[in-house]
Amino acid sequence: MTQHESTYRPTTRAGQWLDERLPAARLMHSSFVDYPTPRNLNYLWTFGGILSFCLGVQIVTGIVLAMHYVPSDKMAFDSIEHIRRNVNFGWLIRNVHAVGASMFFIAVYIHIARGLYYGSYKAPREVLWILGVIIYLLMMAAGFMGYTLPWGQMSFWGVTVITNLFSAIPFVGQSIVKWLWGGYAVSGVTLNRFFSLHYLLPFVIAGVVVLHIWALHVVGQNNPTGIEIKTRADTVPMTPYATMKDFVGLSVFILFFSWFVFFAPDYLGHADNYIEANPLSTPPHIVPEWYYLPFYAILRAIPSKLGGVVAMFSAILILAFVPWLDTSRVKSTKYRPVYRYFFWFFIFSVLALGYLGGKPPEGAYVYWARFFTAYYFLHFLVVMPIVGVLETPRPMPRSISEAVLGGAGGTPHGATAAPERR
């Protein structure tokens, strides 16, 4: 059903001329206009579009910020203040970029959670899912390097702690860290290269996003029932139906985004980052940006340096194996009466780890961080494989259109028995 016949008909002679030589307009038309989308998509499916918007916002604001920012340890901190106070609309552009990073992560977490709930990683969407995990990793790298650039205390010590993670690698760790720093400690040299890479990564992300959308359009979108598209009646054309829904979701998201930009631009950051970096004084309590806190909690929960680093990276990489860890025959958690409780406990665990990652590593906080870290891994390694085999799924509609239209074409006229259900 995804390999649909294009309905693109160029109306002008110039359009026809181009279509015979480079069918770019035809590609756009069949990918985003008459592309068949499941008719039951809910608002959680608007986050793909919202994420594209976020990437666009970060690239546009980032390019103009780079026109005023100076990537040097002497000037970086002052140039950010210069942007906020002197540059025309600098306060706005800078706030959109800084808040935009947080918004990007809020959207990506909702997007990932949606994929996990509706089984969007299951066959045939494994490659699509893995491309998503790669984008997420690139986002984390871009976000981390971007947070370095203001060269405040949290920037400096965040870089120190995170780059030191690599020193846990046996034998070559110290050399790798020295190579990353370009010196014997974090310095202006490090800042300069991070600026270069921070400028590069969004374009790499954009490239992988193209692959992600390509893979999506090969296998088709998942939907809240997790049932594949069977007939044309299960679908609506992407434009106007899905695009207009995307615009509604995006509008609400922009309201939320704007509230932070205009009323609480620093709420999601850390006050210590308005103190210029000082290599001789560590802030008493180093925390990363909020979107890394669950992984930071996992790092600190393990009482060994190498073990903590391995656990932290595994927590992200394990996502790539989810398509094969989940043994259920049913995609959507909507029809999984047992798994859904585990799913929501998993979400709770991640939120709890996020809370604990922002607390000092002592007393009860360490105990609970260990508890939720254990569940984080158990969920993927034990719950997903075992519950999938043992659980009896709920009866499912036979098609997307039946789910939407309430059994349209359900019981045939004069039939004596209910239609068979699986």
Added chain:
Amino acid sequence: MISAGAFAAVGAAATLWPLIQQMNPDASTQALASTEIDLKPIQEGQAITVIWRGKPVFIRNRTPDEIKKAADTPLADLVDASARNDALPEKAPATDLNRTKKGKENWLVMVGICTHLGCIPKGQSLSDSKGDYGGWFCPCHGSHYDTAGRIRKGPAPRNLEVPPYEFVSDTTIKIG
């Protein structure tokens, strides 16, 4: 065909090397590799922090009590048994003597960077928390170091590193 392909592969690898190597510490960074410090103003019980290769170096003039505490610690109580002294082989045991210079045991010179994730431990100024063992305490992730800078408790895996240094006169040292 095979030789052309192999030639191209070797060429590509050789071109890559400068692009990777450029990220290592440059000549000007390596040139700043040694520094001299006058120890005269540091009274007994005081400590100073100096910069060497962009890293903080702790220099503490230890009290006889602190030296005794460090020297009396049985090696079996240590987390990391290696002296971590750049002047000594890796296998040298982490005794108090191996972490200082003979006849100058009151001077403890170490890189002031926590061996866990690189924060700077507290304990240099008199008002700082010095941890459970009277030496240094890293507030980031809770590592406790003793009066010889050896890790005793917390996630850090190694003792604080003793950099290469020598006494150029009775009251002056050269680090690096």
